[in-house]
Amino acid sequence: MSASGGSPLASLRRITTTRPEPVVGERCEMCAESIAEAHQHVVNLESRQLMCTCRGCYLLFTAEQAEMRYRAVPDRYLSFPDFAFGAGEWDDLQIPVGLAFLFHNSVQERIVAFYPGPAGATESELPLDAWERIRAANPRLGHLRPDVEALLLRGGDREHPDFAAHVVPIDACYELVGRLRSLWRGFDGGTEARAAIEEFFATVEARSRPAPPAPDAEVSR
Numbered sequence: 001m002s003a004s005g006g007s008p009l010a011s012l013r014r015i016t017t018t019r020p021e022p023v024v025g026e027r028c029e030m031c032a033e034s035i036a037e038a039h040q041h042v043v044n045l046e047s048r049q050l051m052c053t054c055r056g057c058y059l060l061f062t063a064e065q066a067e068m069r070y071r072a073v074p075d076r077y078l079s080f081p082d083f084a085f086g087a088g089e090w091d092d093l094q095i096p097v098g099l100a101f102l103f104h105n106s107v108q109e110r111i112v113a114f115y116p117g118p119a120g121a122t123e124s125e126l127p128l129d130a131w132e133r134i135r136a137a138n139p140r141l142g143h144l145r146p147d148v149e150a151l152l153l154r155g156g157d158r159e160h161p162d163f164a165a166h167v168v169p170i171d172a173c174y175e176l177v178g179r180l181r182s183l184w185r186g187f188d189g190g191t192e193a194r195a196a197i198e199e200f201f202a203t204v205e206a207r208s209r210p211a212p213p214a215p216d217a218e219v220s221r
């Protein structure tokens with residue numbers, strides 16, 4: 001900024017006092033450019049916070065192997081039609097509600113499991129061997145990207161005796177948790193929370209395509 005325009009703070013004040021308040025839109029949390037209501041996100045790996053980003057800033061963090069503090073959340077949904085998972089595995093996860101999401105936290109170097117409720121997301125102590133077993137029985141889970149994608153599991157209740165598994169963007173999970181937090185009533189969430197979960201799963205199912213073959217199999221070809 002040139003010196004002739006006065007101090008940055010003064011010019012900022014001038015802008016804010018002479019212009020009418022802009023229509024409150026969202027802004028990129030990295031460069032402050034205004035962004036559409038539907039936009040992409042980047043995860044801060046240390047704080048686990050999501051940042052709303054413009055396309056340009058988002059693309060800076062799409063490299064998967066780079067040593068970076070931020071990582072772009074991909075926009076893909078995968079289904080696992082032959083998911084090897086049953087009531088025993090579900091019990092191992094120690095999830096008190098019919099829904100959980102698991103992701104690999106690369107800073108903590110472990111898989112963490114969360115479930116929604118009135119306090120937002122609650123972490124479940126996941127026995128390490130429980131994940132190892134699920135992963136071994138479902139080699140396609142090798143596609144799950146650390147930090148930015150979650151394995152969403154549903155089942156274990158009367159309405160949904162069959163388990164469903166999807167890989168979903170982590171921001172979609174945050175959004176669902178935030179929504180459920182305000183709707184949750186009682187032990188099982190109540191009617192409104194259950195309706196929100198149904199709606200969420202309908203969207204996930206519509207957007208999902210079957211997971212490709214296990215990454216190891218691709219390499220060995």
Ligand SMILES: [Zn+2]
Nearest residue numbers: 028031054057
């Ligand atoms: Zn930006």
Ligand SMILES: [Zn+2]
Nearest residue numbers: 041051052053
């Ligand atoms: Zn956002």
